[in-house]
Amino acid sequence: MTEQPDPLWDPQQSGDETLARLTSLLGRYRHVPAPERVWSAGPPIVPRRRTRRAVIASAVALAACMVAVAVWVPWRLHWDERRQWAVDADAGSLPATLGVGNMLTTSAGESATVRVARIGRIDVLPGTRIRLLDTRGGHHRLELLEGRVRARIWAPPGYFGIAAGASETVDLGCEFEMSRNPQGEGAIHVTSGWIMHRVDGQETLVPAGSRLDFDAARSGIPLSTMSSPAFRAAVQRLDLAMAEGRRPPGAEEAVVREATASDSFALLSLLTRYPTLASGPVYPKLATLLDLPVDAPHRDAWSRGSMHAMNLWWERIPRPPKAWWLNWQDAFR
Known part of the structure; x- marks a missing residue:
């Protein structure tokens, strides 16, 4: 049987009058591909069953990760009361562990790394003395008697702190370096996150990229590491004068004159500590910044x-x- 040509499917065939009229009316909507157009095969069709299996496998893997994290984080934060901390030292004379009430002393040529329970570590640099004051789940406290330490902590705010005489440096989830001399004077340099420094009822927030000087009685104003020497000196002079109840002429103008955009936090801390300064030039300078x-x-x-x-x-x-x-990256450093 031979099929007859059908003009409905073959444009080369002439049709009846009705088909010719429809072809003329619809011709404007005809798509004519460009001569250089190369038609490619469409994307492969993924069997529906295979797609469903992939979705189920991904959901199971995600659930397993969530369960693992839910188990791992409480385990990391838990610590038995008075359990000793591990010490990794480069000298055999140093102890392998540090217990509550015990002291760790490094000589001029020694250093050590102390594991802060499971929440972080402290690098104890040469010529340093530290003492473990307390350790238990949610509360770990160390005392820096003299020398220099570097701390890196991954835990909720307040879990870890370092005492230095009457002051205490509380970790808010960060990395910082702290030093103290035998006279009780020291400094804190925060490289990531935040710390809170407390002394005699005074609390000072210190953000990353800032340095805070302190002594046995008080802490200074946190200053950016990008602050100029002239600005640092002007802030220190004004801070000490205000602490003594004095407001020397020209001191506030010197601070404002040397302040730059990187000094906003220092000005904010200065105004917060001494609210009466808001009546002077520091307030409008900070408003501008x-x-x-x-x-x-x-x-x-x-x-x-x-x-x-x-x-x-x-x-x-x-x-x-x-x-x-x-x-979370801090937990694995």
Whole structure:
């Protein structure tokens, strides 16, 4: 049987009058590919069953990871009370562990790494004396008697702290270096995260990229490592004068004259510690650096010590992250 040509499927064949009229009307919508167009095969069709298996396998793997994390994090944060810390030393004269009440001393040519329970480590540099004060789940405290240490901690804020005489440095999830001399004077340099320094009821926040000097009685103003020597000197002079109840002429102007964008946190800390400075040139300088208006009612409230007024500007500064676990890389360093 021979098939007859059908003009409905073969454009070369002439059709009846009705088909010719429809062809003419619909011709404007005809698609004519470019001569150089090369048609390629479409993407391979994945069998539905295989796709479903892949989705199920991914869900199972994700659930397994979540269960592993849910088990691992509590295990890492748990620590039996008074359990000793492991010590990795480059000298055989140093102990292998550090217990509560015990001291670790490195000579001029010795150094050691102390494991802070399971939440981090402390590098004890040469010529350093430390003492373990307390250790248990959620609370680990060390004392730096003299020398220099580097701490790297991955734990919720407040789990770890270093005492230095009457002061205490509390980790808020970070990495920092701390030094102290026999006279009780020292410094803290925060390289990531935040710390809180407490002394005699005074609390000072110190962010990454800042240095804080302290002594046996008080702490200074946190200063950026990018601050100029002139700005650091001006802030220190004003801080000491205000602590003694003095407000020397020209001291605030010197601070403002040397301040740059990197000094915003130092100015904010200075105004928070001494609210009366808001009536002087420091307040408008900080407003300029934070791109905020100089608001008279707000300025007056600040100078009277209003915490609400201070918090409005503190909210302009990135604060310590509540989701400390997002810095999960620190757990494996």
